[in-house]
Amino acid sequence: MEKLWGGRFEGKSEAWIDAFGASIPFDHQLAQQDITGSLAHVKMLAKTGILTETEAEQIIFGLNSIKDKLAAGILTFTIENEDIHLNIEKHLHDEIGPVAGKLHTGRSRNDQVATDMHLYLKETVQEVIKKIQLFRQVLLQKAEENIDTIMPGYTHLQHAQPISFAHHMMAYYGMLTRDQERFNESLKRIDISPLGCAALAGTTFPIDRAYSAELLGFSSIYENSLDGVSDRDFILEFLSDSSILMMHLSRLCEEIILWCSYEFQFIELTDTFSTGSSIMPQKKNPDMAELIRGKSGRVYGNLFSLLTVLKGLPLAYNKDLQEDKEGMFDTSHTILTSLDIMAGMIESMTLNKDIMENATEKDFSNATELADYLANKGLPFRQAHEIVGKLVLECTKKGIYLQDISLEEYQEITPLIEADIYQTLASKTAIERRHSFGGTGFDQVKAAIERGKATLKEEHQKSVTK
Secondary structure: OOOOOHHHOOOOOOHHHHHHHOOHHHHHHHHHHHHHHHHHHHHHHHHOOOOOHHHHHHHHHHHHHHHHHHHHOOOOOOHHHOOHHHHHHHHHHHHHHHHHHHHHOOOOHHHHHHHHHHHHHHHHHHHHHHHHHHHHHHHHHHHHHOOOOEEEEEEOOEEEEEEEHHHHHHHHHHHHHHHHHHHHHHHHHHOEEOOOOOOOOOOOOOOOHHHHHHHHOOOEEOOOHHHHHHOOHHHHHHHHHHHHHHHHHHHHHHHHHHHHOOOOOOEEOOHHHOEOOOOOOOOOEOHHHHHHHHHHHHHHHHHHHHHHHHOOOOOOOOHHHHHHHHHHHHHHHHHHHHHHHHHHHHHHOEEOHHHHHHOOOOOOOOHHHHHHHHHHOOOOHHHHHHHHHHHHHHHHHHOOOHHHOOHHHHHHHOOOOOOOHHHHHOHHHHHHOOOOOOOOOHHHHHHHHHHHHHHHHHHHHHHHHO
16 A cells, blocks of 8 residues: 655555554544544635635545544544554545645644644543542542441551541542642643644644634644644643542552451442452452552553653654553543442442441540540640550450440549540540541531532532533
8 A cells, every 4th residue: 555655765664564653553542533633724724725615625524524434433444554644634535535635734743643632631631520520429428428437547557546437538539639630730731732833843834823723622822833743741741640540549449448358347349349259159359449459550550651751752753652642542541430430339339337336446546535535634645645555555465445444443543534534435426526627526527528519519610601
């Protein structure tokens, strides 16, 4: 097959070399964006008089015909045509003949592919933002349903202090809110048009870059043509934001996996998000949570892969930049699916509330309460800390807990301890008393949930008015 760029060459490449250099096996995912970019470009060429209205109408007709075939799933691509741009151009030539060759006036594949990726990521990030919002809504709802649900809070994966389960969910709500903010902010760097930068130096044709950017819905254009075709910062930022998002999802998945275990039994996932064993009939494995935890690694890998590709590249375009797409596509698909799964998994999981609360009664997570109690009675906190530490040691040796110590024994240690100590040591009391802003106190958690609701409502109203 004759190459569209083959005028300079006498020899023909071999098929296996073509296959190695071709990007169409993955950049076919940019077909819609490539057609959209071409439609804007040809309209600009007509507006500036570079093409006649008749020529532009023919090209627009052909591109729309290709667009219809793409939507119908009957558009085919070949490795011989290397990439999505040359494949679309070949289809256009088949549709309308030689006038198709005029479409590429005033542009290069270098600015064409950059435009496609800006369009792709703009659409993708907007979808990611919507899915994060939905997941935050699920976290908020789960929290509101479980304000009074008590569980152990952990540090070092050891029982630390009792907390509200809602407080735990709201911690992830906060993480996801920051994730959404990062993706929102990244749109500023994505929403820029490189179309018209051409190969690297611009073009001699009297193009109107601002007009084509307006047609494509971009808010601005690259001011430097070299930068326009070389920049992949916007993809790096997307991969970085996605890596942080996946890290947050992975942390929650790790806890879900622990909570599902026989040792915890805090929650149970529905069958939709679980699988069984081929040999052990009793198993119910949290495979979806494990997969998301595992897939965080591939998203990290995509980020480091592109960083490595870019770190030694001179300006402007180099074939290395063909390696910017697969990781971008893979990360897009991974995070969008992961967010859907996470929302469904959290929304449908069952909490074993009694087991969670009992776990705070058969431990020493109330030790700080006793130390605070003594400090409030006037004892220096460090002295109180030492007394309670020794008590915990003694209880551990005897196989009892702080609430099992008699009042007489307590008063032998210090007369500061009175009968109200047992109420103080109760898990519910421990949570209620943590009323500092942002703490796990039930009233504080309710207030945090109300703030979350107001934030989501405001975000929704803004999206409606756009």
